[in-house]
């Protein structure tokens with residue numbers, strides 16, 4: 001198996017005249033818990049959406065476990081589970097049906113997917129809400145539903161775009177524990193976050209994305225040390241601001 | 246590594262059928278009722294005053310076209326409304342993230358819309374045949390032209406569902422293109438009742454070929470050779486289907 005879960009080489013993205021990503025290089029080893037940090041508008045979601053095939057890159061090479069995201073798109077999509085920053089839950093079906101269909105779309109058999117859906121809904125405290133239409137759920141429950149949806153096919157890489165934004169402290173800690181467990185069991189996890197504490201608790205490595213480039217990519221201790229507090233200050237401030245908000 | 250791509254495909258087809266069956270008071274029954282009303286009004290009250298066309302009662306002559314109108318709007322609305330909504334609330338991403346190929350995605354959406362068109366078509370057809378005591382001349386031709394018509398309009402629905410920026414845009418195609426073409430396509434009259442220049446113009450209208458083939462299926466009467474209707478509609482179906490696959494492949498209005 002390819003030792004790298006993700007390799008990004010000279011990735012560029014323009015939205016018309018707006019240059020969002022200006023040549024990103026990034027290698028993430030299989031089994032890593034990786035945090036992508038950066039201020040709002042830095043291009044974190046854009047990068048993640050390119051990996052998942054929701055946004056088209058302008059230039060560069062991106063591989064997931066050695067498979068090209070465009071040439072081998074079907075293989076790559078089987079590997080990735082994505083929970084987007086914005087909720088997207090089909091409002092037509094109940095949460096339960098939506099997840100059953102989603103598992104089926106990844107090729108899971110009905111019996112298999114039923115078991116998996118029940119397990120995950122129980123684990124995330126969503127079981128009693130399973131007959132609800134997802135758009136009627138509260139923000140915190142919707143966020144959990146998004147994560148369950150991303151996990152439905154037991155992907156090798158779990159990608160979470162701001163999974164704990166707007167989520168209460170209790171769920172945040174519960175989710176942290178769960179993610180740590182998944183990571184220990186071998187799942188590669190990539191997440192974006194604004195919270196320094198989250199990055200410190202979870203991530204083996206972080207990278208900071210600033211003005212379309214990777215400013216630094218290292219273990220979290222090294223990043224704090226190297227930046228001599230300068231950079232990290234920004235995140236601490238933002239962190240506190242959001243916690244108090 | 247799971248490779249059950251057929252499970253994925255079948256799931257998407259099932260999901261899209263469940264979607265319109267869950268709204269059948271909006272997606273299935275209204276067409277039936279409106280066609281039944283057409284038949285009752287034209288057939289039993291006004292119909293007697295309009296002379297026969299090619300040996301058929303007026304209502305019998307227009308009946309195949311009425312069925313087609315129901316099929317056209319059903320297939321078209323199914324594809325265009327779903328895709329537009331799914332783009333709008335970004336739930337289309339649930340499909341784009343899965344290992345389905347673009348061909349499979351389009352195939353499933355098209356099949357879903359065809360099935361809605363066929364359900365409406367068959368129900369309307371049955372209602373009409375019972376009310377008019379009309380036997381079907383050729384079941385095979387009827388079904389083939391029903392299928393081709395719904396395939397063509399499912400594809401148009403996918404294209405406008407992708408292209409539309411506002412709800413209003415979805416209706417543009419129906420209001421400004423399909424409805425006029427329906428009325429000019431020989432649903433309500435025979436083209437040999439028209440002046441020559443208009444008759445020639447009708448030959449440019451795709452609806453004309455659909456009605457021609459479908460009318461043969463039900464009544465056994467056609468105005469131009471069936472093979473021409475069949476060949477043109479098949480060519481159009483294939484072209485539109487692969488065009489929609491291409492639009493998915495390039496991510497037209499699906500990917501940023």
Ligand SMILES: Nc1ncnc2c1ncn2[C@@H]1O[C@H](COP(=O)(O)OP(=O)(O)O)[C@@H](O)[C@H]1O
Nearest residue numbers: 015020038039040041042043044045046047501
């Ligand atoms: N679809 C789009 N069209 C145009 N600009 C976009 C689009 N998506 C994102 N952007 C712009 O790209 C930049 C990066 O956005 P994003 O990746 O969402 O940042 P982050 O997730 O780091 O907050 C922002 O300036 C944003 O306005």
Ligand SMILES: [Mg+2]
Nearest residue numbers: 044045046085
């Ligand atoms: Mg973002």
